[in-house]
Amino acid sequence: MTVPTTTPPPRAASSESPPPGGGGRRRMWAPYAFIAPFYVLYVLFMIVPILVACGLSLTEWVGLGTPKFVGLRNFLDLARDTSFHTALANSTLYVLVSVFVVVPCALLLAQALHTKGLRARDLFRVTFFVPMVLSPIVIALVYSLLLDTQYGLVNSVLKALFGGGGVDWIGDPDWAKSTVAVVVLWRWVGYLTIFFLAALQAVPKDLYEAAELDGAGAIRSFFTVTLPSIQPVTAFVVVTSFIGAAQLFDEPYLITNGGPGEATLSVAMFVYRAAFQRQQFGYAAAAGLVLFVVVFAVSQLLNRLLAIGRAE
Amino acid sequence: MAAQVPKFSRYRRPSGAPPPPQGPLSRRALLRAGAGLGAAAALTPGLAACAGGQNADPRASGDVELAFWTHDEAYADFFEVSAEIAERASDFRYRLRLSRAGAEDLVTKAIAQAIAGRGTPDVAGFEIGAFPRLLRGVLAEELLTDLSGDLGDAADDLLPSRTAPFSRDGRLYALDSDAPLVVYYYRESEFERLGIPTDLATWEELAEAGTRAHERHGVSLGAVPVGSEAGVNTQGFEMLLLQRGGRFFDEDGALAIESPEAEEVLGFLAEGLRTGFLSSVAGLLHPPMQAALKSGAVLGQWMATWYRIYGLEPNVPEQAGQWRIRPLPAFRSGGVRTSFTGGTGFGVTRGKENTLAGVELVKAAYLTPSEQVRRFRDLGYLPTRRSVYEDPELLAIPDEFCGGQPTFEVYRDLIDEAPSIHLSADKSTLDTVLSGYLLQAYHGDISPREALARTAEDFRGQTRNSRD
Numbered sequence: 001m002t003v004p005t006t007t008p009p010p011r012a013a014s015s016e017s018p019p020p021g022g023g024g025r026r027r028m029w030a031p032y033a034f035i036a037p038f039y040v041l042y043v044l045f046m047i048v049p050i051l052v053a054c055g056l057s058l059t060e061w062v063g064l065g066t067p068k069f070v071g072l073r074n075f076l077d078l079a080r081d082t083s084f085h086t087a088l089a090n091s092t093l094y095v096l097v098s099v100f101v102v103v104p105c106a107l108l109l110a111q112a113l114h115t116k117g118l119r120a121r122d123l124f125r126v127t128f129f130v131p132m133v134l135s136p137i138v139i140a141l142v143y144s145l146l147l148d149t150q151y152g153l154v155n156s157v158l159k160a161l162f163g164g165g166g167v168d169w170i171g172d173p174d175w176a177k178s179t180v181a182v183v184v185l186w187r188w189v190g191y192l193t194i195f196f197l198a199a200l201q202a203v204p205k206d207l208y209e210a211a212e213l214d215g216a217g218a219i220r221s222f223f224t225v226t227l228p229s230i231q232p233v234t235a236f237v238v239v240t241s242f243i244g245a246a247q248l249f250d251e252p253y254l255i256t257n258g259g260p261g262e263a264t265l266s267v268a269m270f271v272y273r274a275a276f277q278r279q280q281f282g283y284a285a286a287a288g289l290v291l292f293v294v295v296f297a298v299s300q301l302l303n304r305l306l307a308i309g310r311a312e
Numbered sequence: 313m314a315a316q317v318p319k320f321s322r323y324r325r326p327s328g329a330p331p332p333p334q335g336p337l338s339r340r341a342l343l344r345a346g347a348g349l350g351a352a353a354a355l356t357p358g359l360a361a362c363a364g365g366q367n368a369d370p371r372a373s374g375d376v377e378l379a380f381w382t383h384d385e386a387y388a389d390f391f392e393v394s395a396e397i398a399e400r401a402s403d404f405r406y407r408l409r410l411s412r413a414g415a416e417d418l419v420t421k422a423i424a425q426a427i428a429g430r431g432t433p434d435v436a437g438f439e440i441g442a443f444p445r446l447l448r449g450v451l452a453e454e455l456l457t458d459l460s461g462d463l464g465d466a467a468d469d470l471l472p473s474r475t476a477p478f479s480r481d482g483r484l485y486a487l488d489s490d491a492p493l494v495v496y497y498y499r500e501s502e503f504e505r506l507g508i509p510t511d512l513a514t515w516e517e518l519a520e521a522g523t524r525a526h527e528r529h530g531v532s533l534g535a536v537p538v539g540s541e542a543g544v545n546t547q548g549f550e551m552l553l554l555q556r557g558g559r560f561f562d563e564d565g566a567l568a569i570e571s572p573e574a575e576e577v578l579g580f581l582a583e584g585l586r587t588g589f590l591s592s593v594a595g596l597l598h599p600p601m602q603a604a605l606k607s608g609a610v611l612g613q614w615m616a617t618w619y620r621i622y623g624l625e626p627n628v629p630e631q632a633g634q635w636r637i638r639p640l641p642a643f644r645s646g647g648v649r650t651s652f653t654g655g656t657g658f659g660v661t662r663g664k665e666n667t668l669a670g671v672e673l674v675k676a677a678y679l680t681p682s683e684q685v686r687r688f689r690d691l692g693y694l695p696t697r698r699s700v701y702e703d704p705e706l707l708a709i710p711d712e713f714c715g716g717q718p719t720f721e722v723y724r725d726l727i728d729e730a731p732s733i734h735l736s737a738d739k740s741t742l743d744t745v746l747s748g749y750l751l752q753a754y755h756g757d758i759s760p761r762e763a764l765a766r767t768a769e770d771f772r773g774q775t776r777n778s779r780d
Contacts, residue, residue, distance in 0.1 A: 062449030063423045083774050141599075148600040149538070150591060150609075170594070171538045171751045257540040261748015276420050277740045279448040 050292070056285035063279055074286035084287060086262045087270040090177070091246055094266060097181045098188070098245035103237055106189045110196030111222070125197070128190030139187070140254035144170075147179060173263035176256050180264050183251045188244070192237055199233035200226065235306035239299055246295045267291045368665045373403030376669040380408040381422065381433035383415040384656070386691055387489070391435075391673065394683055398676035404669045415439035419446065422661075426455050434666040435673060438486055440477055440655040440735070441543050447565075448737035452485045457662040460484040462671055466679040469697045473732040478657040486657025487678040490693035492616035493726055494551050494651035495637040497624065498533070499611045500715070502634070506531065508611075515552075515580065515641045522589030525611075532591035533612040535601060536581055538754060539594030542747035543740075547653055548596070549750055551614060552577045554731045555651040556643050565736040569746070570768050576645060578753055578760035585754050592754065602627040614640055616653045617723065621692045625713055633715045639726055648729040694723055701727050738775045745770045 057074055059067035078084050113124055131139070146153045147169040155167060169179045203226060211221045227234070249268040252258055258265035258273070265273075267287065275284035382388060388410045395406035411433065413421055419442045425431040432455070438446065446452040460483055463470065471491055478486040503510050508525055512518045522533035537548040550560060558573030584590035591610055593601045596619070604610040605628045615623065624635060639649035658678065660670035677683050684695035685703055695701060701724045710716040736742070749763035758766070 062451050064426055064454040065450045077776060080776070081774065082770065144539070144594055145599055148594050150593060151600040151603040168538075168755070170540050171592075172755070173748075255540065257542065258744070259540050259542055259545075259747055260538075260751045262744060263748065273740075273744075277416070277445065279423070279445050279451065279737070 053285045053289055053292075056282055057289050059282040061281045063281060067282065070282065074283050075290075077283065078286055078290060083262055083265070084267075084270060087265045087267045090252075090263075090265055091248065091267045093177065094181070094184065094248045095242055095245040097184060098241045098248075099238055101181070102185050102188050103192060103234075103241050105185060106192035106237070107196050107234070109189060110193045110200055111226070113193065113197055114200045125190075125194070128193055130190070131187045132191040136250050136254050139183070143179075143183065143255050170256050171260050173260055176260060176264050180252050180255055183255055184245070184248070187251065188241070192241065195233055195237050196230065199230035203229040231306075235302075238306065239302045242302060243295055243299060246291070246298075368663060370668040371665050372668060375405045375407070376666050377407045377409055378434040378666055378670060378673065379411065379432070381411045381413065381418055381436040382656075383413060383418055383437065383439055385410070385412055387437055387656075387658075388412075390687065390691060391677055393686070394677035395673060397680060397683065398673045401676055402669075402672045404672060406669070406673060415442045418442065422455065423451065426661075432661045432664070434664060434670045435658060435660055437489065437656045437658045438478075440488075440657065440733075441739075443478065443486070443657060444735045444737055444739040446485070447480055447735060452480060453483070455661060456485040457660040457667055457671060458483040458485065459487060459660070459671065459674070462675055463679065464675075466697060469699050470679075471696050471698055471727070471730070473652065473730050474655065474696045477655065477733050477735050478659075486659035487674055488696050489656045489658060489678065489687070490618065490654065491696050491727065491730070492618055492652055492654040493694060493723055493730060494555070494614055494616050494640060494653055495722060495726070496640050497613050497615060497619065497635055497637055499608075499631065499634050500636045502531075502608060502611045506611075508533070510636070510638065512641055514644050516644050518641050519580070519584055519587070519589045522584070523587040526588030530588075531608065532604075532610050533589055534584070535591045535593045535596060535604060535610050535613055536585060536754065537595045538592040538751055539598060541595060542743040544595045545747040545750055546743045549577065549581065549746075551616075551651045551653050552581070552640075554733065555640055555649070556645075556647040557731070559731070559734065560739070560742060561734045561736040563734055565734065565738075567736075567742070567768060567771055569742070569771075570764050573647075574764055575760045576643070578750070578763060580643075582754050582756065582760065586756065597623055605631070614651075617694055617719075618654060618692060620711070620713055632713050636714050636717055637719055637722055639722060648731065650726040650729050650731075652730055652733055688720070694727075698727070738771070741774050742767070742771055745774065 056067065058069060058071060060070050060074075061067035109128060112118075113121060113128075118124075147155075149155060149166065149168045149171060152169070154169065158167065167175060169175050207225045207229065208221055211225050216224060247268045248266045249272065252264040252266050253269055253272075256264040258269050268291070271284045271288045271291065274280045274287060380388065380391060388408065391408060395408060399405055415438075418436060419438060422433060422436055423445075425433075446455065460467075460479075463484075474488040474491050475484055478484060478488060498510060500510060506525055506529055508521050512521060518533060525531050525533065535548075537544045539545065546560075553559065553574055556573045556577050558571045558577065559568050562568045581590065585592055591604060593604060593610075595601065596613065596615060601610070601623075605624070613619070613623075620635070620637075625632070640651065642649050658674050660667055660674055664670075678696065681695075681697060681700050681703075684697050684700045685706060687693045688695060688706055689709065695703075695706075700706070701720075706720045707724065708718060709720055711719040746767045749758070749767045752758045753760050753763040
């Protein structure tokens with residue numbers, strides 16, 4: 001069977017004007033009608049909230065009554081708010097942990113799961129993925145039981161093994177940050193592993209065979225074959241991990257509630273707190289807008305650096 | 313033969329080529345339409361805000377179905393009976409439609425529904441920790457009915473300490489369901505076994521006895537919350553601060569944390585944790601506290617009257633009969649023998665068809681002496697009318713969990729010493745800031761004075777936005 005490869009002859013007058021009559025108009029509307037559902041939803045649920053947030057960020061509003069226009073005062077207050085500075089620093093830390101700890105761990109885990117002859121591979125996959133599907137409430141409850149200073153399991157084990165164990169995992173600012181980082185690692189590493197595993201399975205085996213023939217060992221093959229082959233997936237995982245970590249909310253909210261004090265407060269929590277615990281919707285919108293601009297700008301930068309979505 | 317797939321590339325119109333056909337909807341027109349739609353939608357909240365006030369004509373009689381919101385289902389059962397009393401006192405016939413939500417969520421949802429202009433509750437119970445959110449701006453004024461004119465002869469009998477938290481600018485937005493006095497719970501059998509006196513008059517004496525008991529038996533005579541919930545952490549401190557004569561906010565809502573009383577109480581708690589007289593837990597209603605109570609590691613606790621119902625009975629039912637209550641030991645340097653923590657104010661949404669019916673229901677539930685008696689009998693919540701504290705029925709009720717002790721006698725002796733609490737819209741900010749510094753002071757990383765000074769400084773910095 002042959003497939004016609006020649007382009008059809010141009011229709012008469014098609015490039016000049018639409019055919020007269022209702023049929024022509026319908027054809028003109030057709031493509032817009034097909035793409036409309038997406039764009040209508042996009043406008044309603046993306047563009048409109050952004051525009052609303054922009055407007056709201058210039059006001060002071062408690063939720064009821066008329067918003068009072070305050071110009072750029074919310075942004076100026078944010079610049080002077082030590083709490084917001086703390087949240088920015090914490091979110092930066094979460095981003096660094098996510099990109100430089102969670103992503104490499106997920107890759108190593110995927111590599112381990114991809115090993116030839118590994119038994120119970122599916123069991124391991126499920127085990128690593130389970131934290132992702134667990135209810136955050138369950139996670140919070142379990143960690144509160146594990147990490148309690150006086151009566152928690154972790155400290156009891158440490159005490160039994162080493163005689164110490166008085167670590168205040170949630171009450172000490174530094175330990176609390178570490179605790180959140182560990183929970184982020186525990187919760188997300190299995191999820192990202194799935195992406196890497198899919199990418200590893202798509203790497204042609206003959207590349208490894210060729211590398212082996214050239215005398216490359218396992219480590220050399222990993223750096224010269226595996227990493228370049230899965231670069232598009234890695235780039236995608238890095239960017240999505242960055243976006244997720246910059247907007248991190250669940251883990252600090254559930255495990256430490258942003259505390260002690262504000263030691264683990266993230267920017268997303270700052271926005272939530274301002275809007276829904278302090279009724280400062282204008283201030284929350286301003287903080288949300290700053291977060292949006294930073295995430296958007298860095299994501300674009302990463303997209304360009306990592307050449308995501310560009311044909312070779 | 314293989315098909316030649318055309319290669320897609322960005323189309324560039326050759327120079328001189330005719331412009332693309334302009335159909336009824338060009339790309340530019342589509343973008344303009346989208347922008348117009350977005351701008352129109354962006355105006356919606358503003359328009360909704362302008363229409364914020366609700367002004368339906370209130371119904372004066374007949375069948376009413378009240379949307380009743382609470383964070384505690386026990387209130388629903390209580391109000392079902394109160395509705396019968398309200399029916400006898402008015403021309404309404406009630407049906408309650410219950411919605412239950414977390415204390416914080418309830419306020420969030422009420423505000424969200426008010427913004428939407430419909431679906432607000434008719435009657436709602438606002439937990440005292442969440443209520444300060446309604447004190448910001450015009451929220452309470454826009455959302456809730458002023459009940460101060462509906463008190464009748466109860467006005468002079470209601471405890472001022474329980475109307476103050478729910479009042480602002482002379483308006484009363486909710487009636488408190490409880491007068492949650494703080495008492496000292498202790499496990500009498502264990503105190504006796506370990507030779508710890510149960511009648512020590514001061515905290516200092518109890519601390520000395522507790523330190524010895526910790527050294528010999530590894531037990532503590534109280535617990536201090538140091539978990540992740542800022543409000544819970546500050547609650548443990550606030551109870552003793554109020555007892556000592558200090559407070560978080562003054563009558564005008566201004567911060568009053570930098571005081572000698574606050575410094576003394578914080579120092580006392582830090583020292584208690586250091587010596588082991590006190591133990592640290594995530595929260596007084598949290599699993600680690602349950603473990604501490606069950607294992608006998610913690611043998612006493614200062615807490616509100618409702619702690620027996622929500623803290624002790626469910627967590628250590630096997631210790632029924634072993635517990636007793638007594639007035640708080642006093643501080644040597646001054647103060648009283650009790651404090652307050654908790655409470656839930658029931659308010660009525662203003663300007664609705666069911667507003668009058670809601671007011672009649674809340675009045676029946678919280679202003680009639682018989683309902684005040686029933687509330688203690690059925691729910692364990694203390695009366696908010698002073699005269700009811702002399703009720704012989706209440707004074708004679710034995711508390712089986714406390715070994716048959718007539719606990720109401722203790723409450724009657726303490727009620728006139730109870731301190732007043734004043735709330736501020738910035739309470740949540742204070743909780744966040746203070747909680748962190750409390751933990752540092754408990755660890756001994758900073759002094760109590762430094763903790764309070766830093767709290768005040770951070771608080772002022774963070775509330776700059778709301779003060780302007």
